[in-house]
Amino acid sequence: MQVPSTSSQEAIRKPWIIDTTLRDGEQAPGVVFNPHEKKRIAQLLAETGIDEIEVGYPAISQAEREVISEIAAMKLPVRLTAWARANMADIELAASCGTDAVHISFPASRLYMELMNREYGWIQEQLHLLVSRARALFDFVSVGGQDATRSDVGFLRRFMLDAEAAGAERLRIADTVGIATPVSVMALGAALRECSPLPLEFHAHNDLGMATANAFTALGAGFEAVSVSVTGLGERAGNAALEELAMALAMSGGFETHLDTTTLSRLCDAVASASGRAIQEQKPVVGRSAFQHESGIHCAALLQNPLSYQPFLPSRVGRNDFEMVIGKHSGTAAIMAHFKRRGVSVSKDEAREMLESIRSHSDRLKRALRADEIEAIRRQNSVKHA
Secondary structure, eight states, rough: OOOOOOOSGGBBBEEEEEETTTTTGSSSSOOOOOOHHHHHHHHHHHTTSSSEEEEGGGGGGHHHHHHHHHHTTOOOSSSEEEEEEESHHHHHHTTTOSEEEEEEEESHHHHHHHHOOOOOOHEEEEEHHHHHHHHOSSEEEEEEEEEGGSSOOOHHHHHHHHHHHHHHHHEEEOTSOOOOHHHHHHHHHHHHHHHOOHHHHHHHBOOSSSSHHHHHHTTTTTTTTTBBBGOOOOOEEEEEEBBHHHHHHHHHBBBBOOOOOOHHHHHHHHHHHHHOOOOOOTTTTTSSSGGGGOOOOHHHHHHOOTTTTTOOOOOOOOOOOOEOOOTTTTOHHHHHHHHHHHOOOHHHHHHHHHHHHHHHHHHHHHHHOOOOHHHHHHHHHHHHHH
């Protein structure tokens, strides 16, 4: 992939990456992390180079506050943020946990204000009251608008200006039900950025399958920060996936982050195990199928240059080498390579003779062949020529 040239250092963007696996990720139905798992995930996130971890929702329970306090005591080299609703009780419970920062969430659409029986005047009043109190308790205060992408731009501009006036240090635009598209994110970023210099964060959900694309787009459209989760874990269809965004940023050439992509597989495996949600085979970046190949044309090219049919080498995300699957679509090069790895020399003519049997077996079984099945075909072919 050709990396775009930059005329100056200023052209390189340095986005702030916030991981919400321990808060929004755990809100996925049926997912529960125990304290040991939460601390382990926090440690791995820090090792990956995440800038900020949204570590939990203190008001949910005493047990939640205890584990957040334990993570804070680990003194990880990363900002820890507690999540709070727009009320003083939540903020004070968050302060008892010892995190560096707090995020205060407000309703930001007409629907959500109706659900809470509120008017905008209440939001304006609470912004000034709560942010000033939070700034006395935390090093950093972020505010956010739930359901912001179903609101109108005029409302969000007013909300942004009031948040800035109240002393908030970042504004989160939450695509709570995942309806945004890259085009709408670009337009929203432009509209808000001309309104105020207050740093912006985009929080994407994946209901339309565009969360990672929206997060990536946001970073080029006026947003300084994005929130993600490991494997995209989260409510409904999930959130923007950390591992997908990390590789998109690494390969784009226009961004500089602290992320160590070689740790991604280990991190994703740990979250998959703790959540009880296995990584799908076709999961981008870390799924098993992401580095599996069967097509004869592809395999022949991969044997010459492993980047011919892969965007990056598996080692770049902490996975082993690519895997060639032998089945209906295989060619002679893959068959020869399969046996060579097992110390068996097979000529091109022998591989060509085996192809018909391999393809017919794969057709009949409706799958790729196992190593023992491929070996059996080779032996049968050898007997014919004995």
